[in-house]
Structures are given as structure tokens and as C-alpha cells.
Amino acid sequence: MNIITKAACRTFQTVLRLAIPILPYRSPKVLSQVRDIPGVLKEKGISHVLVVTDGFLHISGMLEPLKKALAENGIRCTVYDETVPNPTVWNVEIARERYISEGCQGLIGFGGGSAIDCAKAVGARVARPRTTIPQMRGILKVVKRIPFLIAVPTTAGTGSETTLATVITDDKNDHKFPVNDFPLIPRVAVLDPEMTRSLPPHLTATTGMDALTHAIEAYIGGSTTRDTREDALTAAKLISVNLEKAYRDGNDMEARGNMLRAAFLAGRAFSKSYVGYCHAVAHSLGGKYHIPHGLANAVLLPYVLEAYGPAIYRKAKDIAIAMGIADASTPEKTAAEDLIAQIRAMNRAMGIPTKLSGIRTEDIPQLSAFAAREANPLYPVPVLMDAGELRRFYYDVMEEQV
Ligand SMILES: NC(=O)c1ccc[n+]([C@@H]2O[C@H](COP(=O)([O-])OP(=O)(O)OC[C@H]3O[C@@H](n4cnc5c(N)ncnc54)[C@H](O)[C@@H]3O)[C@@H](O)[C@H]2O)c1
């Protein structure tokens, strides 16, 4: 990236960093059980909700405890269950029509990040009927208060239940992009480990690595606060202790609960301190090839950290110490190398590959342009890169074409 663009990016990031104390960040109220949801809705005078979820979760019966609790309390629920992984503008529009035609008064996002993000975007469209989701791309474009939103995560990864982001794919051009604004922070997050019990090992692994990526990208960026540093390091520690346990034994409810907590903390950290190029590249791959978000991040993370080089050594050492793989006496460079090696070892231990299939060489210029457009100037990354420089990551992770 040329020096003038670099200076412009850093100036933009400094302005946002200085604004942190005056921006309306908030944290959702946290509940620990689905059966506590009706009480909150009653307090708000809400008698009919739209539950946004996906087909698998609906068919598998996971919604039943929620439906039962709502019915017992006289609260009607309409279900939208067509959310796809990497949810689309089409999903959002159909769900929004349902919300309006059924006269719903509140939203429950029930599922992984895809369902919760879809619910958030429905809220944004209800609040802004004349503005499309692509027009809200970027920051601070939702502006208006959205309907009361409760998030029930069934994966321990995205942290969407506490973040100000929703990530949606435009079906017209396969462009996946975040919409970031304060009204999108859910009012209530239900961190109930029972909801993640059925998550299969591979999804437990990849979604957990997404949470680790949030913690690391938030921590190594240039816009941290004491709170976000603390949240990120606590999340990294919890993940290093609990992720492989939850992967090996899905019924280990202590590990499941700790992973939900970690995903929440990492989400809270990156809401204020942003993510980085790993996410920008992962989003471009999710939009174009539907590569699952956690998988893309897990595979990309070691390559992106390596590319940052000495710029992350000092902070990588803090993370390595939090994860128990370095101590105060470890040289910074060694700690950074050990952190990257540890991420690779975690991936290997949980069957996550080192490459991603399906990436086509001819798509790379467009994908890297999407990634650069998402990240620059917003993400306060340790080393700035333009679209041309970001291309390397697609080559790093693509399987050899024969
Ligand atoms: N808003 C944010 O702040 C934020 C942050 C990171 C990622 N995201 C987005 O979140 C999406 C990814 O979300 P995700 O990784 O949670 O996956 P997901 O929501 O796409 O779900 C993946 C699969 O897991 C299944 N699943 C979910 N919970 C299950 C359970 N308990 N048992 C069995 N199967 C279950 C789903 O049915 C689905 O098939 C991406 O679109 C990503 O961009 C958003």
C-alpha cells in the first residue's frame, strides 16, 4: 500500500479510536436458560415474536424448549427457518416480510452466527424500510432502533449475540459484507450450554477457532482498550483450555459453557477493537464459495499472523502467555512463533485442514478487492495491505490446481 493511503487509513482509525469513549457501546443482558426468555418478553409487553433459525435446527427439534416456554406464557411465535450458512439478502427480505405480515413485535435469533445475523438484518430492515441491506454496508448506517432482539447462540464461535455486526451475502454478486452499527447489538443474549450440546465435533472445532480468531485479531489491532484486551486474553485462555475438550466430548458441559463464555468475550472485544485481514479474506471466501466462516478463519489465521511479522511479536507474546505456551522470560519472537505453531497444532488435533478447496485463480483479483474494501480503512491491522498484497493469502490457502 502506498504511503498516502496508509496515512489516510491510520488517520481514520485514530479518529475512531479517540471516539470510543463517546460511542454508545453496550452489552446485552445475559440469561443462562432459554426458559427465562418469556419473562423478558412479558416485561417488554411483547406477545408475538419472529424466531429466525435454520432448517436443520428446526427439524431436529432444538426449538421445542423455546416454543414450549413461549406457549406456556401465552406468547405467539412465528418461525422463519430458511436461513442458510452465510445468510443472504434474500433470506433477510423473506423473513422481514413474514415479520410484518404476521404482526410480530420482537425477534429471536436462534442458531449459529448465520441465524442471529439474519435476525439482526431483519431488524435493520424493519427499522429502515427504504434502505436495502447492501446500502447499509460498512459502519453507522442503520442508525434507527431495531425491534427488541434476543440472541440464542447454538454454536460457540461468532459472538454475534453481543456484537454490533451482521454479515450478509448479496446473492446478486456473491459479495459478503458486514453491516456494523450500535442498534444491532442484541438486547438479550442467552448463553445456555445445552443449546450447543448437539454441535458435532467438526463444527465445534471450526466455530471455536472463529472465536480464537476474534480474540487474536482484536488484541493485535491498534484500537484496543483495557477492557477489550482483558476480554480477548480471557477468551484466548478459555479457548486454549476448553476447545479441544468440547471437541472430544460434546457432553462436557463445563467445557461447552466455557466456550460460550469465550465466544461472548471475544465478540465483545472485537465489537470495539475490530477484526483484521483474516476475517476480511474469510468473508470473501464465504460469499463466493460458501466456505464455512470458522473453517476459513482457522485455516487462514496462521498465514495472516506470519505475514504480520515483527509487528505482532510483543502482543503475540501476551496471547501466548494467556494460552499457557510462553512465560515472561520467553523472547517475543519465539513466543509469536510458538503461538502460530500452537494454532496449527490445534487445527491438526481437531482435523482442520491446512488448505481450502474450491478457490479459483481467476477469482482472486475480485476476492482480494472485496477483502480490501471491507478492511481498509476500518480495521486497525498491525500491517496495512492493499488488494494486491492481500492476494497472497488466497494462494497460501488454496489447494494446488491440477
Ligand atoms: N455478527 C458477527 O459479529 C459475526 C462474527 C463472526 C461470524 N459471523 C457470521 O456467522 C456465520 C457463521 O456462523 P456459525 O459459525 O455459528 O455457523 P452457522 O450459523 O452458519 O451454522 C453452521 C451449521 O451448524 C449447524 N448448527 C448450529 N448449531 C448447531 C447445534 N447446536 N447442533 C447441531 N448443528 C448446529 C447449523 O444448522 C449449520 O448447518 C457466518 O456468516 C459469519 O460471517 C458473524
Ligand SMILES: [Fe+2]
Ligand atoms: Fe468471525
